[in-house]
Amino acid sequence: MAVKGLGELDQSYDGSNLRIGILHARWNKEIIQALVEGAKKRLLELGVKPENIIIETVPGSFELPFGSKLFHDKYKKLGKPLDAIIPIGVLIKGSTMHFEYICDSVTHQIMKLNFELNIPIIFGVLTCLTDEQAQARAGLIEGKMHNHGEDWGAAAVEMATKFYN
Ligand SMILES: Nc1c(NC[C@H](O)[C@H](O)[C@H](O)CO)[nH]c(=O)[nH]c1=O
Ligand SMILES: CC(=O)[C@@H](O)COP(=O)(O)O
DSSP: OOOSSOOSOSSOOOOTTOOEEEEEEOSSHHHHHHHHHHHHHHHHHTTOOGGGEEEEEESSGGGHHHHHHHHHHHHHHTTOOOSEEEEEEEEEOOSSSHHHHHHHHHHHHHHHHHHHHSSOBOOEEEEESSHHHHHHHBTOSTTTOOBHHHHHHHHHHHHHHTTOO
């Protein structure tokens, strides 16, 4: 049995009153698609209604933090505020320092957004050294690792409900 991962939740959570935004980058499409599906599957299992899972995209992971803020502001203005956002991106090391700079800045800015927007902004970004690491973490290599998108869906529901009642 795998040691790593979120595993079972600590209690049951009801996501039926939540509106959750998924904002995904379009880089590394095959892996992204699997992660988005994993997050969606878990949100539905935890009671989030299909019509309350709103999916939008941005070009790459660098756009995720500002995109999340615009996503949040748009739905607030529409009178349909999001209870949590799951930004999803897949960064894979290339041959320059591009990867390191984006990993660092995006991670810090996503953390800051939690406090600035006052809703959970989940860390749905894989920071991988190889294509294989990314595929494994999206559940695309049989018998290797679980789909991390599922953990992100569960984290969104837990963090959007846990301290509110
Ligand atoms: N190399 C990866 C990128 N790079 C693109 C940037 O995120 C950004 O879209 C561009 O620089 C324009 O601002 N994005 C990923 O999501 N994953 C990568 O591996
Ligand atoms: C700026 C880029 O998108 C690209 O040239 C970065 O290259 P690498 O991914 O090999 O570091």
